[in-house]
Amino acid sequence: MxxxxxxxxxxxxxxxxxxxxxxxxxxxxxxxxxxxxxxxxxxxxxxxxxxxxxxxxxxxxxxxxxxxxxxxIGYLHTGIEKNMEYRTWTQGVTFCTRMDYVAPFSNEAAYVGAVERLLQIEDSIPQRALDIRVLMLELNRISSHLVCIATGGMEIGALTVMTCGFRDRELILDLFEAISGLRMNHAYFRPGGVAQDLPDDAIGQLRDTVALLRKRLPEYAALCNANPIFKGRLKEVGHLDLAGCLALGITGPAVRATGYDWDLRRTQPYWGYDTYDFDVVTWDEPDAYGRFRVRLDEMTESLRIVDQAIDRLEASVGEPIMIADRKIAWPSQLSVGADGQGNSAQHIKHIMGESMEALIHHFKLVTEGFRVPPGQAYFAVESPRGEIGCHAVSDGGTRPYRVHFRDPSFVNLQGTSVMSEGGMISDVIVAIASIDPVMGGVDR
Amino acid sequence: MSADDKEDQQPSAGHVDEDTPEGSDVTDVVPSDAQTLEVVGVREGAFGVAGTGDTSGFGGLTKPILMPPASVPPFGGWFDEVAEGLVRGVGGEAIEKVVVDRGEITFHVRRERLVEVVQHLRDDPALRFELCSSLSGVHYPADAGRELHVVLHLLSMTHRRRIRVEASAPEGDPHVPSVVSVYPTADWHERETWDMFGIVFDGHPALTRILMPDDWPGHPQRKDYPLGGIPVEYKGATIPPPDERRRYS
Structure with a gap:
């Protein structure tokens, strides 16, 4: 036409x-x-x-x-918070994992953390479940930062960064698929633990992938760090100092690029992060380049945590991954059969053929769910983009009365104006890429 | 109430350590008219099913929904420091009540004093809540006169503390002062809360809808706003939309 x-x-x-x-x-x-x-x-x-x-x-x-x-914003608003008020506490994970779809485990982590605080079972979560969560969160941090660096590179014309980034992210998504059954939208964390244990061959796969990533991550540094075009496009672009970050509520790599080592994993540790050995990465240039460097180094630190988590998981094979309280623990374990993923054949045999009480228990917990005592709780974790918090309110029922997510993309995106006004149009792209917003999380 | 009684009523504040100095005078944090029972609704029946021939008798059950009640000082740990600092700055009458529950502290603040309270929380060197993590709403239709709550989560990076500040407004007069002048980050949070709950933040620079289209009628996250949805047919059976399915109250 x-x-x-x-x-x-x-x-x-x-x-x-x-x-x-x-x-x-x-x-x-x-x-x-x-x-x-x-x-x-x-x-x-x-x-x-x-x-x-x-x-x-x-x-x-x-x-x-x-x-x-x-x-x-608002073009991707799907009413996730409202929808969660009409499902059980366990089903809520399936919704909130879809918010920030690049870092789904962080969404799940904030939510199950808030639910567990409401249930006052934070001290009863099995250690192996916490270690699996840390493992997944850190792998997710690497895959999320890879997407950020990849798309950020693509937008300034560095297509090699993009192809490499997505290539390496795929390795991690393969691990997610092997462990949770899904590449994205896992719904793997559950109030009380995780949905299922690691498969038998997972440790070997994890070790292989970590070794490969350890070889490949330095390639991004070699390709970009001193690249004159890359530096020319990123340096002094999207400048925002610490005072600006705090006023606008910006957290995550942007605040660490100002030199302030604020990282909830270190400052308000949860799930045993204080027992892991890692460094909080900071940088002294609060611009797009500084944020890039922070993300790059954070991936290496995350690999260190992943290594330690694998060691712990290797030592704790066979330990429970779900809370012992049978009134909260999901009654069945998933398994992969000839017709796909579902309840294990043994569990089906037990509830359908052996124990009426087990059937009732399964039915009640799966259809009705557990009750959460009235009250409210706020649980925050350090997502790849900053603080993701979940404010959960219970009225004592089997469904959340209200769930609100403080999504870091939503808050950080408020920095668009101050980061790009006065600059060139082409720098707007770089500034927004350095915030790394995921619209699924912004709009929820 | 003697001092010993107060010791016994130590709130079940999880892992808060209790090293409050003797003789600390923070009793005026909780005014005498503070409700002890926080009824936000009444639950009826055992399974929430209405209109079916109930022969069990459980359908006649009624049970009030009680939120955690107001706590009395000492609250334990650093909670008392924050409470004292707040009372010192703005006076006890700005605070309706303090709730310590599950290791978290909530200050229920009179809405007309909200800006003053957060300003003091941010600027007092002993408090220093620099970051407003989150601001959102909760709708309690059964909490007469205080149906709409605004909930702020403040974070002190200096002291590594989190508190919750809550203000309420009746549905007929859904006005709460805006805290954008203190925390610029509240801009989008307040727009979202207006969009979803219809709470008007007086003094907000541009209170417009943010997630829903500009001409959207109603405020979707109010409890009386339906979830919507259509029945889904699957293999001959029809599954009703989620808000019409059986619910377990």
Missing amino acids: SATTDPYAGTTESTSGPVFTVTGQDWDTINAGAADGDHIVVNMGPQHPSTHGVLRLILEIDGEQVVDARAG
């Missing part, structure tokens, strides 16, 4: 001036010179390849310079 026959192209008048609609290769048909003043308001997105999903940016530009930047 040629530009002249496009029904959406052309100029229309509005109360705030003429609106030009260009649909591609038809800029010449616009008489932009007729508009008053030099400022143009450009609508970037919500379907723009560089906006990390359905993010809409409203940019007021003066030539190539951004005068005013605003973010429009």
